Amino acid sequence: MRAQQALHIEPSHEKEIKMSKITASDVTKVYSSKKSQFVALDRVSFHVDAHEFVSFVGPSGCGKSSLLRIVAGLETMTTGSLSISGHEIDGPGADRGMVFQSYTLFPWLSVRENIEFGLTLKGVPIFEKRAISDHFMELVGLQKFARALPKELSGGMKQRVAIARALANNPEVLLMDEPFGALDPQTKNSMQELLLRIWEKEKTTVIFITHDIEEAIFLSQRVYVMQAHPGTIRKEIVIPAGLRDVEDVKDSESFLKLKKQIISLIGHHEE
Numbered sequence: 001m002r003a004q005q006a007l008h009i010e011p012s013h014e015k016e017i018k019m020s021k022i023t024a025s026d027v028t029k030v031y032s033s034k035k036s037q038f039v040a041l042d043r044v045s046f047h048v049d050a051h052e053f054v055s056f057v058g059p060s061g062c063g064k065s066s067l068l069r070i071v072a073g074l075e076t077m078t079t080g081s082l083s084i085s086g087h088e089i090d091g092p093g094a095d096r097g098m099v100f101q102s103y104t105l106f107p108w109l110s111v112r113e114n115i116e117f118g119l120t121l122k123g124v125p126i127f128e129k130r131a132i133s134d135h136f137m138e139l140v141g142l143q144k145f146a147r148a149l150p151k152e153l154s155g156g157m158k159q160r161v162a163i164a165r166a167l168a169n170n171p172e173v174l175l176m177d178e179p180f181g182a183l184d185p186q187t188k189n190s191m192q193e194l195l196l197r198i199w200e201k202e203k204t205t206v207i208f209i210t211h212d213i214e215e216a217i218f219l220s221q222r223v224y225v226m227q228a229h230p231g232t233i234r235k236e237i238v239i240p241a242g243l244r245d246v247e248d249v250k251d252s253e254s255f256l257k258l259k260k261q262i263i264s265l266i267g268h269h270e271e
């Protein structure tokens with residue numbers, strides 16, 4: 001059987017949109033120590049529909065990472081409920097792929113081996129793994145670096161490998177925690193464009209954490225604006241479809257208006 005047949009990698013326009021959906025109701029997170037208790041998240045409710053790109057933006061300490069770690073199953077919530085496609089989240093799972101700000105590649109593995117890592121763990125046959133890693137290396141433009149080690153790559157390239165690795169496992173949802181936070185502005189811009197192209201092609205559902213308001217507006221269909229002490233959702237902002245269809249979108253009137261609105265919701269002007 002040919003690799004392509006075994007894999008069922010279909011042209012993107014024919015790929016079925018998954019009906020994955022995240023629903024969070026009154027999620028509260030209290031960090032407790034012997035001496036004190038700290039409410040990091042206070043009754044946070046939100047939803048993410050299949051194929052949606054949703055960002056959470058807010059000041060440092062508003063609980064963005066805590067929330068994402070709870071969705072990832074890496075952290076438990078204190079009270080509340082959280083489900084993916086109707087199933088309660090009770091730990092990490094292959095249905096969620098993660099990309100963090102810090103580069104989390106295995107330094108001793110090549111680009112290809114990093115991308116194939118989860119597939120290797122699952123015992124996916126080699127020809128199938130190769131076809132999957134070829135597909136995702138091409139998607140992120142790293143075909144020529146298949147054998148390179150992470151130390152030979154720039155920050156942007158490392159994050160492209162991390163995205164490819166997360167997607168290679170075919171997750172229902174991609175969870176991204178400030179993935180471009182450590183990149184220089186130019187690389188950050190090109191990574192944002194790349195991520196949008198991938199999102200449109202792969203029909204991925206994305207939850208994206210950032211403190212960069214422009215980034216959230218540029219990438220998302222909806223933005224949840226959070227506030228701190230305790231971490232709550234202040235407002236949900238729907239980004240109009242077609243916002244990006246103009247040249248120099250980040251300087252457009254509609255874009256700047258949204259940016260101003262979010263800055264005033266957050267209540268400070270440091271972004």
Ligand SMILES: Nc1ncnc2c1ncn2[C@@H]1O[C@H](COP(=O)(O)OP(=O)(O)OP(=O)(O)O)[C@@H](O)[C@H]1O
Nearest residue numbers: 031038040058059060061062063064065066067211
């Ligand atoms: N393991 C922990 N134990 C105690 N407090 C914690 C723990 N993790 C996070 N916190 C606290 O919870 C609050 C929310 O932290 P979190 O990292 O989720 O916020 P954030 O919005 O992602 O911040 P940043 O943008 O600075 O990364 C912070 O005040 C933080 O100090």
